[in-house]
Amino acid sequence: MNIDTTLLVQVILAGMIILTFVGYYLGKKKNGKPLLTAISLGISFIIPIVALVYLLVLLFKPNYRETEPS
Numbered sequence: 001m002n003i004d005t006t007l008l009v010q011v012i013l014a015g016m017i018i019l020t021f022v023g024y025y026l027g028k029k030k031n032g033k034p035l036l037t038a039i040s041l042g043i044s045f046i047i048p049i050v051a052l053v054y055l056l057v058l059l060f061k062p063n064y065r066e067t068e069p070s
Helices: 005-030 034-046 048-060
Strands: none
Touching: 005 034, 005 048, 034 048
16 A cells, blocks of 8 residues: 555644644643643654653643632
8 A cells, every 4th residue: 555645744744733723622621821832742743752742741730720729
């Protein structure tokens, strides 16, 4: 089975865009730097296992507003 290079690049770019939006949303909820979180999660999709681990860490991290001292 041959995988066309353009198809592979399109899949990677689509995944990067999706994870960038997910990273922005999670970064807004989970820490105070949503732009940095979005960019780093989007770039990490180049190595999918790193992106998966990073996404799981963000998902199980407590929310930012709940951890602030009152």
